[in-house]
Amino acid sequence: MRGNDFAFRKKKRDVIRIEGLEVFAHHGVFPEETKLGQRFFVNVVLYTDTREAGKKDDMALSTDYGRVCMEIHAFLTSHTYKLLEGAAEYLAEHLLCRFPFIEELELEIRKPSAPVPLPFASVSVTVTRGWKRAVIACGSNMGDKENYIREASRKIEEDEKCRLISSSDLIVAKPYGGVEQDDFINGAFLIETLYEPEELLAFLNRLEAEAGRERIIHWGPRTLDLDIIFYEDDVIRTDKLTVPHADMHNRSFVLLPLVQIAPQWVHPVYRKTAAELLGMLQEP
Secondary structure, rough: OOOOHHHHHHOOOOEEEEEEEEEEOOOOHHHHHHOOOOEEEEEEEEEEEOHHHHHOOHHOOOOOOHHHHHHHHHHHHHHOOOHHHHHHHHHHHHHHOHHHHHHHHEEEEEEEEOOOOOOOOOEEEEEEEEOOOEEEEEEEEOOOHHHHOOOOOOOOHHHHOEEEEOOOOOEEOOOOOOOOOOEEEEEEEEEEEOOOOHHHHHHHHHHHOOOOOOOOOOOOOOOOEEEEEOOOOEEEEEOOOOEEEHHHHHOOOHHHHHHOOOOOOEEOOOOEEEHHHHOOOOOO
16 A cells, blocks of 8 residues: 555546547437447546656556557447437546556547538537545444444445545544444545546445444444444535535544544634544543
């Protein structure tokens, strides 16, 4: 795993650019488009870090743009989408999952023969997608507590839309919220993900359900608890999700693991680092 400073590095803006890749494929709303096919042109900008590959002149440390071209061609010719938006969305995700050095990409799919009954050069859809950083707090106070957390870690790492960067040590903590129950063990994961925040929440809720969690008593005992503490620098307030986690700055069992894996992550509301928040916390 990479070091804890990963979460705070400035993203690299080195670029590998592919322009005008021609693919004959079968995408479109109308039956004749999917049956007969037509030409598409793909432009893609890959944001990455080329310094080490350049210094060592080593292809193994870079993204092979020849392979990228072949992956684009294979993907677009083996799938069929009604919309350019669909083709662009899933192709972008495919490339990000297949090429580990790509941090972000800008992908354009151009359709010069679109069924438009007027003179035009082409229509196109462009999407920008990339890996996002997040911190997940984990906890358990039922059954084989450590195993529930180990299994959650394994499932996060195995999901192609997540990369587990680092995990904190597990700590023992008293229950929070006044419900009488066993002590918890708590920790935190630093991840990269292609999931948007509510998609990530749904993924974590699915892992909780697979661990047998039942939501019966608020702040009650649970086999597995997974909370999004931070997602990039986003501030999210919806009916389903609050990020940063609303009460994290008052919880030592959140801050202690967080400081271990991401001490300099700045809370986007309080503008304090995780380490500073822990230092300010007044224990009863």
